[in-house]
Amino acid sequence: MKYFLLVILLSYLFSVSLAQDGRIDSLKNLYDNTNQDTSKIKLLLEIGDVWEFQNPDTALDYYKKALALAESKAKEYKGKKSEKDFTILKASCLRYIGIVYDSLGNLQTAEKYYKNALSADKKYDNYIGMAASCNNLGTLFYSLSRYDVSIDYYEKAIQYYKKVSDKNPEKPNLKAVQGISLCYNNIGNIYSEQCDLEKALDYYYMALKTLEKIDFKRGISACLSNIGVVHQDLGNFDVAIDFFNRSLKIEKELGNDDKIADLYLNIGVTYWEETNDMTDTAVIRKKFELALEYYNMALEIDLAMNKKSSLAKIYANIGVIFFDLGKMEKEGKARNQLFDKSLNLYEKAHVLFEEIGDRNGLASNFTNLGFLYHWKSNYRKAINCCYRSFLFADSTRHLIWKRNACDCLSKAYYALNNYDSAFHYKMMYIETNDSVFSQEKARVLAESGAKYEDEKKQILIDNLNKEKALNQAEYEKSEQEFERQRYIIWISVAGIVLLVLFFISVFRLYILKRKANILLAEQKAQIVLKNSKLEQLNEEINAQKDEIEAQRDMVMVQKNHIESQKKEITDSINYAKRIQDAVLPSGEYLGSVLKDQFVISIPRDIVSGTFYWSNTIDDRFVFVMAGCSGFGVPGALLSMLGISYLNGSVRGNRIPPADEVISGLENAISSALKTESDKSGYLDQKENTVQLCLCSVNLKTGKMDCLSKGIPVFILKNKQVIEHFDQEFSHINKFEINISENDVVYISTMSLLKLFSGPDFNNKPYDLKTMFSEISEESGEIQKHQFKTIIENLLMGDNPDEDICLAGFKIL
Numbered sequence: 001m002k003y004f005l006l007v008i009l010l011s012y013l014f015s016v017s018l019a020q021d022g023r024i025d026s027l028k029n030l031y032d033n034t035n036q037d038t039s040k041i042k043l044l045l046e047i048g049d050v051w052e053f054q055n056p057d058t059a060l061d062y063y064k065k066a067l068a069l070a071e072s073k074a075k076e077y078k079g080k081k082s083e084k085d086f087t088i089l090k091a092s093c094l095r096y097i098g099i100v101y102d103s104l105g106n107l108q109t110a111e112k113y114y115k116n117a118l119s120a121d122k123k124y125d126n127y128i129g130m131a132a133s134c135n136n137l138g139t140l141f142y143s144l145s146r147y148d149v150s151i152d153y154y155e156k157a158i159q160y161y162k163k164v165s166d167k168n169p170e171k172p173n174l175k176a177v178q179g180i181s182l183c184y185n186n187i188g189n190i191y192s193e194q195c196d197l198e199k200a201l202d203y204y205y206m207a208l209k210t211l212e213k214i215d216f217k218r219g220i221s222a223c224l225s226n227i228g229v230v231h232q233d234l235g236n237f238d239v240a241i242d243f244f245n246r247s248l249k250i251e252k253e254l255g256n257d258d259k260i261a262d263l264y265l266n267i268g269v270t271y272w273e274e275t276n277d278m279t280d281t282a283v284i285r286k287k288f289e290l291a292l293e294y295y296n297m298a299l300e301i302d303l304a305m306n307k308k309s310s311l312a313k314i315y316a317n318i319g320v321i322f323f324d325l326g327k328m329e330k331e332g333k334a335r336n337q338l339f340d341k342s343l344n345l346y347e348k349a350h351v352l353f354e355e356i357g358d359r360n361g362l363a364s365n366f367t368n369l370g371f372l373y374h375w376k377s378n379y380r381k382a383i384n385c386c387y388r389s390f391l392f393a394d395s396t397r398h399l400i401w402k403r404n405a406c407d408c409l410s411k412a413y414y415a416l417n418n419y420d421s422a423f424h425y426k427m428m429y430i431e432t433n434d435s436v437f438s439q440e441k442a443r444v445l446a447e448s449g450a451k452y453e454d455e456k457k458q459i460l461i462d463n464l465n466k467e468k469a470l471n472q473a474e475y476e477k478s479e480q481e482f483e484r485q486r487y488i489i490w491i492s493v494a495g496i497v498l499l500v501l502f503f504i505s506v507f508r509l510y511i512l513k514r515k516a517n518i519l520l521a522e523q524k525a526q527i528v529l530k531n532s533k534l535e536q537l538n539e540e541i542n543a544q545k546d547e548i549e550a551q552r553d554m555v556m557v558q559k560n561h562i563e564s565q566k567k568e569i570t571d572s573i574n575y576a577k578r579i580q581d582a583v584l585p586s587g588e589y590l591g592s593v594l595k596d597q598f599v600i601s602i603p604r605d606i607v608s609g610t611f612y613w614s615n616t617i618d619d620r621f622v623f624v625m626a627g628c629s630g631f632g633v634p635g636a637l638l639s640m641l642g643i644s645y646l647n648g649s650v651r652g653n654r655i656p657p658a659d660e661v662i663s664g665l666e667n668a669i670s671s672a673l674k675t676e677s678d679k680s681g682y683l684d685q686k687e688n689t690v691q692l693c694l695c696s697v698n699l700k701t702g703k704m705d706c707l708s709k710g711i712p713v714f715i716l717k718n719k720q721v722i723e724h725f726d727q728e729f730s731h732i733n734k735f736e737i738n739i740s741e742n743d744v745v746y747i748s749t750m751s752l753l754k755l756f757s758g759p760d761f762n763n764k765p766y767d768l769k770t771m772f773s774e775i776s777e778e779s780g781e782i783q784k785h786q787f788k789t790i791i792e793n794l795l796m797g798d799n800p801d802e803d804i805c806l807a808g809f810k811i812l
Helices: 021-033 037-051 056-076 082-103 107-122 127-143 147-165 174-193 197-212 217-234 237-254 257-273 281-305 308-328 333-356 359-375 379-396 399-415 419-469 472-583 587-593 632-649 658-673 750-757 766-775 780-795
Strands: 596-602 610-617 620-628 690-698 703-709 713-717 720-724 733-738 744-748 804-810
Touching: 021 037, 037 056, 037 082, 056 082, 082 107, 082 127, 107 127, 127 147, 127 174, 147 174, 174 197, 174 217, 197 217, 217 237, 217 257, 237 257, 257 281, 257 308, 281 308, 308 333, 308 359, 333 359, 359 379, 359 399, 379 399, 399 419, 472 632, 587 596, 587 610, 596 610, 596 780, 610 632, 610 804, 620 632, 620 658, 620 804, 632 658, 658 690, 658 703, 690 744, 713 766, 720 733, 720 766, 744 750, 744 766, 750 766, 750 780, 750 804, 766 780, 780 804
Parallel strands: none
Antiparallel strands: 596 804, 610 620, 620 690, 690 703, 703 733, 713 720, 713 744, 744 804
16 A cells, blocks of 8 residues: 655656657757767667666667766776766666666666666765665665665665755755655655554655755655555544545646555555444445445556556455455355455456565465455465465564464464464464554554643642642641541442342342253253153164164274275385385485485375486586376386486487487387277377476586476576576476586476465465575585475475475585
8 A cells, every 4th residue: 555656766757758759769869960978878868768668678778878888988088087977977877777677677687787886976976876876775675675774775865965955055956855855755664664653754754844845746745645654554544534635636736647546545445444443334334435436446547557566456455345345244145255256356466466576465465365265264275375474574574464464374273273373373463463553552652641741740730739728727627527538438339339249149149040940840841751752762773783783894894905905005105116216316326426415305196206317427417307297106107217218318428418308208108108908098198298307517617508398497696596497388498507616506396386386376486486595505404404394384284286306406
């Protein structure tokens, strides 16, 4: 519901990109007819600015062309006055390029360009440029949920902007003043995100006060909206709506449909949150109607603009309304229909959050899904969704999401009779809820306490003045009389209360005794009647007893026979498992070739259809991970065929090309399975596909050639994960890469990615890649232990739906 003011570059933020062919042609004409290099660089930046929203790649080309010209001219005029001008233009080019990479989600590259721009501006104390770069970095680290780093950069940006604005207090630089305000606003958003609402309000009011000095309406509107959000969180709903309407009035004057839609959404959320403490269902439904009315107005605008980030939030909020309406219905068709509508909207929101890479939205939506599945009695799905939300909220210190996730987890574990886990998350919910309360209400309670103390002091002063006006003797007499009367009153009241309680107890005992006597008489009559029926039933039961005992003996014989057969089959499969393990490469062999390595294989049905194979020929180490169709015994048989083929393919210390290995392996399996008796079509060629990854590494040079079909490959270089895989199993992905010292190669089956990515198996494996980055420096044994522990926790004691295999190794 909160929208963040993304201040990437002030000159960029406050300009209007017309994106018209006529403007581009005009700028190109100016570029062709000018001889000044500084003008050429500025015109290239303007042309890129026009293209940025329509075609980021084209904009990037113009920005890089401007950067190349600025760098060459800075070197040409080194040591001269013009070097400063071209260096500052170079910094601008670097910031513009960083903006494009930031908008494309390439945050690591964007960070590098922003820092290079900051360094270039520092050389000549270009405070406006330095502030813009710090602002960009603050926004970038906010998107990564690294709030402390983000606040630090915003504070630096404020200091740089103040150096510019303080030069002429009577006529301050507008860009500097706007920059100061927007930094205050962004810091306020961070504290609001962390539920430190007192600090958030302080920064929002500082931002508002700064902008009112220059009457910058767009910024004033944003500050009013954010202040409204804080009052919304504090439960001051009428105040919140007032601030939103004041902001809405300004945005309508400016004709800003984007912000108008956001404000409609905020007002709708306020009407929904207002129902939290209500009990009158008629009033609640009326508030829900108002909320839906504003949501639909926001939806109409955002659909026309195709604004995916806002559409995702609207779908999620409408889903919450239908979910709450469903909870108000009795169990039955009406409730299920409302829950289905809610689930459909949550799924729409999930797709959009995933598409735009909004991890905050995904975490919030997972909590919504968790509560919905809990009400639908699908407790395991509820736990899966809320646990993902809990992990993210705990890592980012988002107290409200953490509290909601703990609440859902506690209820779901309780429903599954897992009382230890239910108690654990209930205690975390209580602790987190106390933290949220203390942070959100501290300011209100402090103000109330101060007011109470002032009133108390005033009353005390008044009493002292009255005491001075009274005669000392009369005061003592009245005090004694008052004490005597108070004593008599308390004695009388106590006696009356005790008498009333006595009569109530006697009357209650009489009523209970009378009810007990009536109940005993009714029970006696029922017992007599039931005894006669039991005697009749006893004769029938005795007659059936002999027949049941005979049938029981027969069942026991059959049971023992079935258990004997099951044991023989299980023993046979376990023996097959030992045979399969024997033909796989041993840990000792892999350890003798590689610096550090581990392999985790978790079959679905004891034996696996996924296998791995390795060999060392001359200076090359070859590692293969492959998965054949099927699970259990059929899959294991196919994997044995695959291993046999790979062993046979090594002739004369040479392995065929990877393409031939894949096609040859598929043909070998298909040929081996073709029989005249196969008339069912089960062994059709279409079913005998192979997912395979073959990595060939030169142990001396570190160069690795890799071919992957249906199996992801992750390479961790300098704590950054490089991902190679195609979700289309029929596509073959070839690539080569130089492996450096301490680089780690991870190869896994798609089943592991599905396990980590939740209900939608097309999700990008954010959590898995984060784990690769965090534990890559550990030894192979430690990595293997940590991965197995996390996989077992995700499986929650169940077998996986598919065979899982994960290999990791360091070459140098």
